[in-house]
Amino acid sequence: MIDWNENYELKIEKVDKQHKYLIQLLNEFKEVFETVSDKNVIETLFLNLINYCNYHFENEEMVMQECNYPDFDKHRTEHDIFFNNLERAKLEYLNGNDSALSYLIEYIEIWIIDHIIMEDKKYIPELAGKF
Numbered sequence: 001m002i003d004w005n006e007n008y009e010l011k012i013e014k015v016d017k018q019h020k021y022l023i024q025l026l027n028e029f030k031e032v033f034e035t036v037s038d039k040n041v042i043e044t045l046f047l048n049l050i051n052y053c054n055y056h057f058e059n060e061e062m063v064m065q066e067c068n069y070p071d072f073d074k075h076r077t078e079h080d081i082f083f084n085n086l087e088r089a090k091l092e093y094l095n096g097n098d099s100a101l102s103y104l105i106e107y108i109e110i111w112i113i114d115h116i117i118m119e120d121k122k123y124i125p126e127l128a129g130k131f
């Protein structure tokens, strides 16, 4: 469970809102994964999380391109690697490997916070006011 705190804020309202919602979806998914055994419910929440990640990343990347953000390629590569790992775990889970997601939850928690603090914060000077 991740508790939102001000260290995660970029002070870009739209981005902070999306990051908060992403963490909310992750917390919900984690809770359901740990307490509910219905695979359909777990799958639905996991797909919600993946879809919202995709939406949020596309949104960031679009603004980066519009602003000619110098670190765009590196940033997009980080998104792509993360997203591919989620997709791969989804396929493993759908193919019957139940542990594929439990391993993944910790990775997602660490990655999201690390990414917001280390990578997203770098674009504040160029992208603030552009969303």
Ligand SMILES: [Fe+2]
Binding pocket: 060, 075, 079, 115, 119, 120
């Ligand atoms: Fe990002």
